[in-house]
Amino acid sequence: MHELSIVTHVAKTLDEIAEENHLTRIGSVTLEIGEVSGIITDYFEDCWNYFKVRHPLLKECEMKLESIPAITFCEDCRQEYPTVEYGRICPYCKSEHTFLLQGNECNIKEIEAENERET
Amino acid sequence: MKVIELHRSVTESNDRDAQKLNQELKEKGLFFINLMSAAGSGKTTLLSRTITDLKDRLKIAVMEADIEADVDAKRIEELGAVSIQVHTDGMCHMDAGMTRKGLEEMDLEGIDLVFLENIGNLICPAEFATGAAKNVMILSIPEGDDKPLKYPLMFQTSDVLLITKLDTASYFSFDLDKCIERVRYLNPDIRIFVVSAKTGEGMKEWEDWLIQETKDWKENKDA
Numbered sequence: 001m002h003e004l005s006i007v008t009h010v011a012k013t014l015d016e017i018a019e020e021n022h023l024t025r026i027g028s029v030t031l032e033i034g035e036v037s038g039i040i041t042d043y044f045e046d047c048w049n050y051f052k053v054r055h056p057l058l059k060e061c062e063m064k065l066e067s068i069p070a071i072t073f074c075e076d077c078r079q080e081y082p083t084v085e086y087g088r089i090c091p092y093c094k095s096e097h098t099f100l101l102q103g104n105e106c107n108i109k110e111i112e113a114e115n116e117r118e119t
Numbered sequence: 120m121k122v123i124e125l126h127r128s129v130t131e132s133n134d135r136d137a138q139k140l141n142q143e144l145k146e147k148g149l150f151f152i153n154l155m156s157a158a159g160s161g162k163t164t165l166l167s168r169t170i171t172d173l174k175d176r177l178k179i180a181v182m183e184a185d186i187e188a189d190v191d192a193k194r195i196e197e198l199g200a201v202s203i204q205v206h207t208d209g210m211c212h213m214d215a216g217m218t219r220k221g222l223e224e225m226d227l228e229g230i231d232l233v234f235l236e237n238i239g240n241l242i243c244p245a246e247f248a249t250g251a252a253k254n255v256m257i258l259s260i261p262e263g264d265d266k267p268l269k270y271p272l273m274f275q276t277s278d279v280l281l282i283t284k285l286d287t288a289s290y291f292s293f294d295l296d297k298c299i300e301r302v303r304y305l306n307p308d309i310r311i312f313v314v315s316a317k318t319g320e321g322m323k324e325w326e327d328w329l330i331q332e333t334k335d336w337k338e339n340k341d342a
Binding site for chain 1: 122126129132211
């Protein structure tokens with residue numbers, strides 16, 4: 001359910017971009033997905049393929065996904081470590097005082113598109 | 120084909136819509152709360168009690184968001200409060216656009232405070248701003264004191280946490296101090312009320328907060 005919602009928000013943003021830039025067709029969209037963003041990429045791709053054929057601007061739009069690794073920072077020993085492997089507890093000093101530096105993103109990085117003049 | 124670099128968050132356009140709605144509500148002096156929690160945590164029961172207790176003090180309306188059905192809206196209507204049922208058609212959260220449409224459909228003449236009863240889950244509603252003045256979340260005691268560890272974003276985006284079903288505390292091994300410590304670590308500024316909508320324990324503090332915040336919002340409407 002979550003994935004489909006995000007797809008509709010991506011489409012809404014792309015509609016806005018298309019209008020601003022007079023785009024007639026979007027060939028691909030590249031998204032950056034954090035490792036702990038909670039997005040299941042297989043399911044996300046299914047949602048995209050379901051949605052895009054129902055949306056004229058995106059009919060032939062390919063979705064490319066790039067993963068952003070999740071990294072946690074420890075406030076006590078001030079070291080960084082991979083979140084997926086060690087979770088919330090710092091593997092160096094066993095502290096619980098940690099926070100996520102990156103890895104929960106869901107960003108639209110770039111698109112490939114054609115505008116009216118080119119067609 | 121040309122490449123256009125965007126580098127923007129998927130939620131950015133929703134955040135903009137939410138900010139705009141928030142500003143409009145400020146100009147109208149209408150206090151709007153986004154109430155979030157897991158399914159079965161007792162959102163409707165808490166709201167029913169709050170509406171009944173405050174019926175001479177605040178005119179409250181409720182927007183019920185559900186994937187299907189209108190049982191919650193009927194419960195609120197039975198109390199004589201204005202309510203509307205919004206169906207999200209499978210979506211797991213309300214966004215600013217849906218919220219705006221819901222508000223436009225409601226008869227808000229003379230209303231001081233509107234609650235949005237968001238879809239019951241602790242994940243998606245936290246990611247999508249609705250334009251609300253305050254985000255309020257419920258954690259009921261039967262759900263367990265480990266929820267801040269599992270759903271940190273919900274606790275981070277909330278202004279107020281209501282720990283509810285206090286009357287059931289003796290049946291569950293819910294460590295209240297531990298839970299509050301976990302929540303405060305994620306969000307040092309969060310207001311916490313521990314209540315039972317059934318016995319009324321702790322409800323006054325929550326209701327006083329609502330009265331004060333609604334008043335402040337109204338008085339600052341031109342600010």
